[in-house]
Amino acid sequence: MIVLTALSLPFMMKKPIDLPPILSVDLIQITDKTNIPFAAKAAKILEEIKKKEEERVVSEQAPPSKKKKEKPDRIPLPDDLNKEKKKIVKKKQNPEEVKEQVRQASEFEKKELFDPNQIAALIDKSKEDTAETLKKNERLTQNSVKNSFATGLTLSQEDALKAQIFGCWSLPLGLPYQENLLVRIKLKLKPDGNVLRSEILDHARMNQPGQGFYKVLAESALRAIRICQPLRVPPTGYEKWKDLQLNFDANEMLKG
Amino acid sequence: MKKIFFVICCLLLFNSNALAVVEVDITRGSLDPLPIAVSPLHVESNTAEIKKDNQIIENIGEEISKVIEVNFKRSGLFNPLKKESFVQNPEISHVKPRFEDWKLIKAQVLVTGKVNISKDKLRAEFRLWDVVAAKEMVALAFSTTPDNWRRVAHIISDKIYQRLTGEKGYFDTRIIYVSETGEKTQRVKKLAIMDQDGANIKYLTLGNELVLTPRFSPQNQLVTYLSYFRNLPRVYLLDIETGVQEVVGDFPGMTFAPRFSPDGKKIIMSFAKDGNSDIYTMNLDTRVVEKITDHTSIDTSPSYSPDGKRICFNSDRSGLQQIYVMRSDGSNVKRITFGKGLYGTPVWSPRGDLIAFTKVHKGKFYIGVMRPDGSGERLLTENFYQEAPSWSPNGRVLIFYRETKTDSEGKGFSARLWSIDLTGYNERRIDTETDGSDPSWSSLLSK
Numbered sequence: 001m002i003v004l005t006a007l008s009l010p011f012m013m014k015k016p017i018d019l020p021p022i023l024s025v026d027l028i029q030i031t032d033k034t035n036i037p038f039a040a041k042a043a044k045i046l047e048e049i050k051k052k053e054e055e056r057v058v059s060e061q062a063p064p065s066k067k068k069k070e071k072p073d074r075i076p077l078p079d080d081l082n083k084e085k086k087k088i089v090k091k092k093q094n095p096e097e098v099k100e101q102v103r104q105a106s107e108f109e110k111k112e113l114f115d116p117n118q119i120a121a122l123i124d125k126s127k128e129d130t131a132e133t134l135k136k137n138e139r140l141t142q143n144s145v146k147n148s149f150a151t152g153l154t155l156s157q158e159d160a161l162k163a164q165i166f167g168c169w170s171l172p173l174g175l176p177y178q179e180n181l182l183v184r185i186k187l188k189l190k191p192d193g194n195v196l197r198s199e200i201l202d203h204a205r206m207n208q209p210g211q212g213f214y215k216v217l218a219e220s221a222l223r224a225i226r227i228c229q230p231l232r233v234p235p236t237g238y239e240k241w242k243d244l245q246l247n248f249d250a251n252e253m254l255k256g
Numbered sequence: 257m258k259k260i261f262f263v264i265c266c267l268l269l270f271n272s273n274a275l276a277v278v279e280v281d282i283t284r285g286s287l288d289p290l291p292i293a294v295s296p297l298h299v300e301s302n303t304a305e306i307k308k309d310n311q312i313i314e315n316i317g318e319e320i321s322k323v324i325e326v327n328f329k330r331s332g333l334f335n336p337l338k339k340e341s342f343v344q345n346p347e348i349s350h351v352k353p354r355f356e357d358w359k360l361i362k363a364q365v366l367v368t369g370k371v372n373i374s375k376d377k378l379r380a381e382f383r384l385w386d387v388v389a390a391k392e393m394v395a396l397a398f399s400t401t402p403d404n405w406r407r408v409a410h411i412i413s414d415k416i417y418q419r420l421t422g423e424k425g426y427f428d429t430r431i432i433y434v435s436e437t438g439e440k441t442q443r444v445k446k447l448a449i450m451d452q453d454g455a456n457i458k459y460l461t462l463g464n465e466l467v468l469t470p471r472f473s474p475q476n477q478l479v480t481y482l483s484y485f486r487n488l489p490r491v492y493l494l495d496i497e498t499g500v501q502e503v504v505g506d507f508p509g510m511t512f513a514p515r516f517s518p519d520g521k522k523i524i525m526s527f528a529k530d531g532n533s534d535i536y537t538m539n540l541d542t543r544v545v546e547k548i549t550d551h552t553s554i555d556t557s558p559s560y561s562p563d564g565k566r567i568c569f570n571s572d573r574s575g576l577q578q579i580y581v582m583r584s585d586g587s588n589v590k591r592i593t594f595g596k597g598l599y600g601t602p603v604w605s606p607r608g609d610l611i612a613f614t615k616v617h618k619g620k621f622y623i624g625v626m627r628p629d630g631s632g633e634r635l636l637t638e639n640f641y642q643e644a645p646s647w648s649p650n651g652r653v654l655i656f657y658r659e660t661k662t663d664s665e666g667k668g669f670s671a672r673l674w675s676i677d678l679t680g681y682n683e684r685r686i687d688t689e690t691d692g693s694d695p696s697w698s699s700l701l702s703k
Contacts, residue, residue, distance in 0.1 A: 152278040161280055169285030170364060173333045173679070174421030174652065176607075186277065213422035223364060223388045224285070245279045252283050 152240035157233070164232045169224035171250055172216045181250035183218045185225065191238045193230030198222060201245075221248040289335035290420065292328060293363035293387075295342060296321045297380065298350045298370040316405055317346065317371050320380065323409035324367065324416070326453060327427045330675075331417065331653075332682030337363055350383070355390045363387050367416060378402040382412050384419055394419045406455060411702050426648035427452060428702050430496070431655060432470045432479055433673060433695040435459060435688070440669055447481060449496065452648075452697070454687045460494065469513045472698040474562075474606065474649075475520035479696075480504070482511060491523065493540070496698075504538065505545075512556045518564045524548070526556040526569075535569055535586075548586040559611075560584065561604045561628070568592075568602040568611050568628070579613055581628060592630030601644055604628070607651035610678075614643040614656075623656050623676065636680040649699045653677045655686070657693040 153161065175181065188197040200206070200222075206215045225231075225246070233241055297317035321339075328334035343357035350368040358366050369382030381397035396415055398408050407428060414425030435448035447460040447467045461467055461483075470481035477496040482489055489511040491504040504514075509528035516523060517537070524537045535548040535558045549555045553573035560567055568581045574591060577598040582589040593599040597617030604611055608628075615622040615635065621642045624635040642658035659671045671693045673686040686692075 153280070158280055162282060162284075165282050166284045167286065169282060170290050171285040171287055172421055173287065173289065174331075174417070174423060176423065176609075212418075216420060216422040219386070219389075221282075223386065224282075226388045227364075241278045243277045245277045247279060247281045248285075249281060249283050250285070253285060253287065 152237065153234065160232045164228050165224055165246065168228040169248065170220060171253055172213075172220050173254075175213045175217060175250065175254055181213075181217060181254060183214070183221045183248040183250075185218075185221055185246050185248065187225070187231075187244045187246065189231065189233060189242050189244055191242075193233045195225060195229055195231070198225060217248070217250060221246070224248070289333055290364055291337055291362050292334045292365045292367065293337045293342065293358055293361065294321045294325050294328070294367045295344070295349045295353075295369075296339070296346045297368075297382070298346045300370055300372040316373065316378075316402075317369075320369075320371065320405060320409040320412070321367070323406055323453070324413045327410065327413040328417075330453070330684055332677055332679070333417075333421065337361055353385055353387075355385070355387050358385075358387045365393070365420065367412075369412070373402055376401060378405060378408065380405075380408045380412070382416075384416050406451065407701070410451070410453075414700070414702075423652070424650045424700065426650045426653060426697070426700070428700055429649060430477075430698045430701070431673070431686070431695050432460075432472060432496075432698070433657075433688070433692045434467055434470065436671055436691040436693060437463075447479075447494075448688070448690075448692070450688065457689055469644075469694050471513070471515045471696045473516040473520045474518055474699050475516075477698065477701070478516070478520065480514045480516060480523055482514060489527075491525065491538075504540070505543065513558075515559055517560050518562050524558045524560060524567065526558060535567070548584075549582070549589075550586070557601050559603045562606055562608045566604075566628070568604055570600045570602060579611070579630075592626070592628070593633075594630065595633060603645055603647060605647050605651040606649055610651070612645040612647060612654055614645065623654060625654075625678065634680065636676050636678070637674075637683055642674070644694050646696045648697050655695045655697055657695060659693075 184201040186199045186201055187195050190196050200218050202214075205211050206218060208214075231244075233244075297320050299317040325336040328336050341361045343360060344354050346368070348354075349366075350370045353366055353368060364387055366385040366387050367382055368385065369380060372379045377399060378401065379397060379399045381395070383395040384393040385391070386393050394415060396412075398411060400408055410428040413427040417423075417425035417427065429452045430449055431452055432447065432449045435446045436443050437446075438444045444463040445467050446463040447470055448457055449460060450457040466484045468482040470479050472479055479494045479496060481492055481494065483492055484490070485506075488506055490506050491511065491514045492501055493504055494501045504523060507525075507527045509531075511527040512525060512533070514523045514525040521541065522537045522539055524535065526533050526535045532552060533554040533556055534550060535555050536545050537548060538545045548558070548567065549569070549571075551571065551573055553571050555569055555571045555573075558567050558569040565584055566581055567584055568579060570577050570579050572578075573580075577600055578591055579593045579599045579602045580589050580591050592611075593613075595615070595617075597615050599613050599615050601614045602611050603613070605625075610625045611628055612623065612625050615624055620638055621640070622635040623637050623642060623645050624633060626633040636654070639658050640660065642656055645654045645656045647654060653675050654677075655673060655675045657671055658674050659669060661669055671691040673688060673692045673695050674683060675686060676683045
């Protein structure tokens with residue numbers, strides 16, 4: 001008996017390890033809420049993931065041991081399935097809990113289920129459509145919830161803005177390879193992304209002897225902002241991003 | 257109590273972040289040349305009287321704008337837009353450009369202007385506009401003789417270049433070189449000078465004597481060069497403005513590459529004395545010759561730093577030809593090249609930040625640049641045979657000559673002048689009537 005008990009214990013212990021992580025439920029929430037328009041290929045991946053997740057949800061809610069028995073014994077009736085789904089819905093009714101889970105889950109789940117490069121590709125492909133999508137979808141993404149505490153813009157919103165300005169900024173190619181080729185411009189924005197006021201933060205440097213290149217660089221940055229108007233800013237949270245600082249750094253580009 | 261404290265902290269954190277300025281780093285941009293529209297300069301009505309006599313003057317506004325466009329195109333920094341796409345007429349645009357029309361064709365900056373020619377006087381004015389900001393960036397006017405209209409175009413190009421890049425231009429300059437004709441074994445070599453864009457070629461010598469290594473003074477329009485008179489090397493001084501030429505001196509044995517000091521008061525060169533090549537300077541006022549290096553090896557191709565405190569040269573004192581830097585009195589000699597291959601013809605940039613050189617490695621010739629301490633070596637161009645780089649006065653472009661096994665007709669060999677900028681991408685041939693070698697770039701004619 002002792003030997004049998006001792007041998008059976010490790011199997012007992014292994015079972016919880018096989019359990020699919022609870023966090024996967026939250027990923028469906030993320031995909032439902034995200035404001036990034038997905039490319040066709042990515043949509044397929046998401047559908048597959050959704051399917052997997054739904055399966056996991058089912059298996060997760062039912063005790064593993066019982067589920068194994070259900071399959072051979074009987075076909076689950078629609079009522080049974082409804083009951084299970086209801087159980088899930090009940091869990092979601094507490095918004096605070098869900099939010100906490102969402103935050104904790106996101107980073108890990110993304111790493112497991114998505115290739116980060118794929119996400120980057122999705123963002124890149126959707127550069128042109130992001131602004132329109134943002135207007136349509138006013139809900140904040142999981143990322144935005146996290147990042148808005150730090151910057152006021154989500155990573156995807158920041159990427160969309162960067163991508164827009166990258167296309168508008170013609171770097172003056174004749175600049176000397178100076179160490180400090182950074183121009184900081186502070187903007188006061190209108191809610192529609194147009195610039196109300198712009199200010200070069202190191203303005204005094206423009207008139208310093210031997211800093212002629214800085215004036216040229218600053219002018220090119222201002223030109224980029226004007227060409228890009230209106231800037232691709234989120235449709236909500238105006239108070240958070242109405243004061244925007246753009247740091248134009250030509251060092252990387254010119255030093256190659 | 258702890259919970260209340262925690263909530264207060266959270267609220268404070270939230271508030272402080274909500275009020276913070278959002279910062280976004282822009283680290284990428286377009287490296288395409290800046291789209292620039294050069295509107296033909298409007299020719300004022302009183303010019304009409306002179307139009308009949310001179311075909312160029314009739315189209316002088318358009319001709320000036322073309323020269324400016326070619327300068328910008330060759331610089332690699334600007335993209336002059338096609339005139340066919342211009343919406344606004346030059347007669348109106350020089351008064352007040354309609355920026356929307358220029359935005360439509362994606363111009364970011366616009367050049368407008370007008371020309372007025374009276375009997376012996378040409379007056380040209382131009383305005384540079386920031387199309388996006390809808391404001392004037394610079395406006396200047398120049399007066400000269402009508403024949404000098406190309407120089408006006410170059411000066412306008414320089415002013416625009418300076419305003420848009422922050423550094424001086426190099427368009428109002430000239431290039432002196434050795435024009436070569438005839439078979440490779442019997443080359444006739446003449447001294448020739450032209451504008452930096454290849455226009456206005458003039459031959460300064462008849463080709464009776466062999467001429468070599470002409471070099472401009474960094475201060476003025478004086479040229480020093482080497483010529484053989486009765487098989488003896490002589491160093492000459494030639495004033496381009498006046499045409500006056502004088503012999504600096506006869507030097508024994510092999511003499512190489514005389515070059516001016518930055519203040520134009522000395523010539524530095526190498527010549528062989530008692531079978532050994534060393535570097536010497538000659539004071540142009542006193543004609544006193546001073547020995548700078550004293551080594552058993554072959555020291556040649558000296559070039560001063562722009563502050564005149566240091567000299568770079570090549571020497572085979574380590575066994576292979578390498579580049580060395582020393583103080584102008586010959587002390588503190590340091591080898592700066594340690595890469596594979598041979599290094600020669602070092603030339604210090606007028607900006608002082610780089611030394612250009614020719615490198616030979618595995619049968620190929622490279623033109624490259626490096627910092628004066630030998631670090632940051634960058635090879636800009638590679639070919640079968642090329643050498644003798646010379647800097648533009650702003651230290652951004654190099655001119656050199658390249659020999660090819662065959663000419664454009666597929667026979668003989670050919671030597672042509674080429675230029676390349678520091679990016680290494682903007683390589684262009686400078687068209688000359690004949691073959692050319694040993695180019696040297698002048699300083700700006702208008703300072």
